[in-house]
Amino acid sequence: MTPRGKSRTAEQFFGEEIGRLRRTRGFSQEELGFQAGIHRTYVSQIERGIKSPTLVVILKLAQALGRPASQLIAEVEKQLKK
Amino acid sequence: MTPRGKSRTAEQFFGEEIGRLRRTRGFSQEELGFQAGIHRTYVSQIERGIKSPTLVVILKLAQALGRPASQLIAEVEKQLKK
Numbered sequence: 728m729t730p731r732g733k734s735r736t737a738e739q740f741f742g743e744e745i746g747r748l749r750r751t752r753g754f755s756q757e758e759l760g761f762q763a764g765i766h767r768t769y770v771s772q773i774e775r776g777i778k779s780p781t782l783v784v785i786l787k788l789a790q791a792l793g794r795p796a797s798q799l800i801a802e803v804e805k806q807l808k809k
Numbered sequence: 810m811t812p813r814g815k816s817r818t819a820e821q822f823f824g825e826e827i828g829r830l831r832r833t834r835g836f837s838q839e840e841l842g843f844q845a846g847i848h849r850t851y852v853s854q855i856e857r858g859i860k861s862p863t864l865v866v867i868l869k870l871a872q873a874l875g876r877p878a879s880q881l882i883a884e885v886e887k888q889l890k891k
Contacts, residue, residue, distance in 0.1 A: 737865055781861035781864075783820070785864065797879045797882040797886055798879070800882050804877055
């Protein structure tokens, strides 16, 4: 279970957004990892919010998901302000 | 000297943007590091594009510079597309 509201971290919000977009596209974590050129265990860690992705990984994931990275970050900032 | 155009990396574009905004605000690297809560040597490495900043560091730098992180990333994406 994930705690609600302000206690959640930027990594958790980012991970949730990645997982949400991945499922929308019908990708497994392995498929997303393949598309983005990053290991599936790293995808899993990012989705669980236990790794802070680097700029390069953020850009790769965004490209694989067909979204601008700036939009993913805007979503994280929106969630952090709630 | 920095090579022009496509040969530059996302880290370099990000670093240049951070340096530009930092100077606009009249901060030294040390002052920006203090405001963002990251070490000045890490600020220096980021500005030179030799470190890929994590999501958390991107958010901290953006906050210290008074800009949305999404705007910094949008600038990097714009530069990468040129």
